[in-house]
Amino acid sequence: MTTSSNRRDSALALLKQLEKEAPEKVTNNLDSFDHEAVELILGFAFTDVLSRPGIDLRLREMLTVAMLASMGTAQGQLDFHMRAALNTGVTREEIVEIIYQVAVYAGVPAAMNAISSARKAFITT
Known part of the structure; x- marks a missing residue:
């Protein structure tokens, strides 16, 4: 139902x-x-x-990608939000920079997982 x-x-x-x-x-x-x-x-x-008005959807997607990548435990959600970020106007270059930031603050393993998601998103969008 x-x-x-x-x-x-x-x-x-x-x-x-x-x-x-x-x-x-x-x-x-x-x-x-x-x-x-x-x-x-x-x-x-x-x-x-x-949907809150404080920040736009594009920036929210950038933040979401950074947080999911940093968690390192939500690969399916990260895959989706990598594509969503690109669909809201986030550039590949910005995603690369987000992943470098993740490497510094969340660690290289989290960044490596994020790179896998980014590569898939770059191919499909």
Whole structure:
């Protein structure tokens, strides 16, 4: 069972800005887990936080790439947000610089994982 709400619709619209095919993939995954997952998880992340006016989506994606790369434990999310960053206007050169910054502050292994994600994103976008 899927439900529709303004919060869900808003989250999916923002997700579509990041990657055109993402809403269908994500809703299929989350709806099969629980009918409230999109509302709760994406509603919080995309509607409540990413849609805030304080900084633009391009900068948010740069920050997201840096944080996910630094974590080193969310490779699938990093892969997605590398593509999303490119889709919001972040340049390859900026991603390279973000990864160098990750190497300094989060370590070389985290940077190596980020390089793998970046290389995949550079090929697909």
